[in-house]
Amino acid sequence: MIESLITITSSITILALVFLFLYVKKFQEITELHRQIEELEKHAGDGDRVMKVREEFLAMIIHELRAPLSVIKGSADLIIREAGTLTKDQISELLDQIKTSSSDLLGMVNDMLDVSKIEAGRFEIYPKDAVLNDVLEEEYKMYVPLASEKGIDFSIHLDPYVSHVRFDPDKIRQVLNNLLSNALKFTPQGGKVDLLSEKVDGKVKITVSDTGIGIPEQIKAKLFNKFVQGAAGNHSSEKGTGLGLVIAKGIVEAHNGSIWMEDNKPKGVKFLFTLPIS
């Protein structure tokens, strides 16, 4: 009985938190939607195009918000109503789902906040003297289990001369997380993902290359724009706001670096970014 009560209470608490996050996210997205629409109306004057962007935007927002929320609400309803009937394992699984979906929503909210700060020029970084290769190695180690689970050959090649750079380790980790998780997500079993650092012309260049499904031509030019999912994954198993690369660009540029994409011959893509050596 006590266990059920704790279960129910924790569900309700999480649910309340999620509604709060949802509110913030919705506010951010609606603000952004209005901004984009205004911009389009100003520059294009093309009613049909404005309408299409508006519809696509709303559909994306609704879908992204509703998918994890459906799981949270449904799981909590089941636990509350059926606490006496469900097995301990079933309750545990439903609670795990609530937790994971809440994290997904929180991630989306944080992404939205980062983007709004980047756009408003209020995105702050805290650079310090740190060993970039150590950060790369830690990130590499973090993704080894996922690569191994997916049957991907994942390796790291570090240039010992690039170790000392001034950068914000947390933010650069965020960039690496985005690039590495994308590379592993879109590379099939038997593929290869490489993480590389090298010193080039007074800069450090970091490369994440994969042999994955690649990026459609029409998407390439706007890859670092908002709400573009390169791998044409318009279904609910491809979670995300499509903001990861927008944020990565914001972070790298805040370091006075640059980020871009190249084809990885014969297959896949490379994402590269530079950081100046201070």
Added chain:
Amino acid sequence: MKKILIVEDDESFYNVCATAIKLKGYDVVHVSDGSQAIERIQSESPDLVLLDIVLPGMSGLDILQNLKEMEETKNIRVIMLTNFGTDANVDKAIELGAEDYIMKYNVVPHELAERVAIALGDSADTAVKFVGD
């Protein structure tokens, strides 16, 4: 035991639906990829299909259309799962022969299970309206 086949690519959402439907005493089969749905429906011969609209491989509407065109599957009852309750997809699904639709974001699991039971004639509450209630 009657069999419900759920075509849904979101594993967590599937789990919510499946748990509620199993509690009602039905057997549940899961398909996550749209491109495998028709083949599995043919081999499993479920009593009812819960069908998501946005799916990888093949859309729920295309699957529905195929099911309704084939003699062996045209009488299987289909309830659509959707995130967009008022859009053209739902009208199209009803036109193609879906029994009912359920809004995913507003799902109440025991009510979903009840609507499955109603569609199968297993519920006393047959007065409940289906579409747009």
